[in-house]
Amino acid sequence: MEMINIVYRLQRPKFFEEAIDEIELEGVVVRPTHLSICQADQRYYQGSRPAEILDKKLPMALIHEGIGEVVFDDSGEFKAGDKVVMIPNTPCGDDVCRANYSYNSKFRGSGFDGFTSDLICLPQDRVVKIPDEFNLNVSAFIELISVAYQGISKFSEIAITPKDCLGVWGDGNLGFITALLLKELFPDSKVIVFGKHQDNLELFSFADETYRIHDVKGIAIDHAFECVGSSASQTAIDQIIDLINPQGTINLFGVSEYPIPINTRMVLEKGLAIQGNSRSEREDFIGVVETLKGNPQLFEYLEKLITNICEITSLDDLKEAFDRDYISKFGKTILKWNK
Template structure:
């Protein structure tokens, strides 16, 4: 079976490649329908990764957030036409201690193998999760991003002490919005404060208990724990500001991705006895738990509709390029490509 794969050949240049897809009795074939553009995709598209990395990984199909419909399933796991969320993490082994998304042997779509920007996606059944009925398909398209926050919060619940009266979230972008929304739903007795730089963005956090500009934080502000959702060049400033305002023995969850090392105030980390942990990607159990949360609390999906950005119909390379260029200039929100429908 011939598959059409849309690969990034070099920054800002896509090309069509045709690859043979071997059909066997173990793997499900899904036709992608909606694909969401992530910051990681943009770093490749804009050539913002190191030249050595670009030479090593390109050409490669981008996109690791998306949903699709099952068109072939010899395992009998899904009925034909079933809508599913596609899981980009592809483990090749199991470990009793290390989760699938942290195993160094695992591959990841649009990073160490072709992503979802192709006509068909093939994988074993557990790399797809049935999408509950009634969920906005555009919101469902960026389930992967939301699952990363869900994963980080569950790890936080394992690592942090039980005094969780006040939790701060640094970052007023998509990741900060998602993380604080899930925190408010999963920890309803905690006060969730958001710290950002743009008043217009902060005004969207209507579910939060308070929002603050990072340059106007009250001097008496104190928090029990914090999530850093900034990344990039501002990550260091955000982490150090958290260290200033957090109570001793608090826990700091780092979620923002930075290309360069971020210097932090280790002296105060030691003096306060802080616990800092990082989270990256997610696994099947996170998708299952998140989709269950969607079913039990449909208002979460309604809030996530607030970060819907442009919806772009995509049929060819020209349309893909247009979607990526539109995504560059957005202020906030997720750009979703309506693909193959």
């Protein structure tokens, strides 16, 4: 059995268009309710990805952060109306590595359609139920929270030196989320945030200390989390290597379109471990949902990241939301998806 579905795809930078598709009634069919714009979505929308990448991937429906309500589930595991977070990573084939690092996996909003459509059809293991009492606007970016969660989980496995002092570089969305989770998951550790914008740093009220990157003296950290990205990653990584104690870990989250040079001499001298982090998998989504269940006060902090809430009933609304998000620079734009 099939259902008619309307998909809202980016045809070229700053131009969305509707398309009618058919979806099979199999797996779990979800109607999106709350979506969240990511920097990766903006890079497609603004046309800032290399031209050959845009030519290869567009047209494509954007957005890989979102929640929705179950419309249909052929297994009976979910019932109509259940609120679920949608997992954008889709494993394809068996791998020795985690699916979020596999070249065989497909990722929504990056190579195939994301969540800007009336209905989304997913396998049962690509959705995780969330409690009705969750803050739905915050829940829209559980995917982003899960990225930080999986990086911290990997860090816990490889760090061999004390975790007395943890440093987070970056005062943006991911830096905020990473620092918040570190403070929750490692309550006995000091969490220090290093950033560039004083206005942003003032939101990190849960951190033990915050510093502007040009005002750092006499500080040593055990492990570092780089959440800066772009060309600014180089400055952040250089400072991390200077301040980190021997045999610490440098956990990289920031994405750059260009190669970033690293001072390998000091990496070798200090015996540092560098770990890359990208995307997440089902166990990370479950971990985030359980963490939020057990620590509902986290919603109050995470809500501070929301700078725009946009009702989406037309393509013009969608375009305006992307434009507002781009101007905001900091924080998350939530789309209340009424398509």
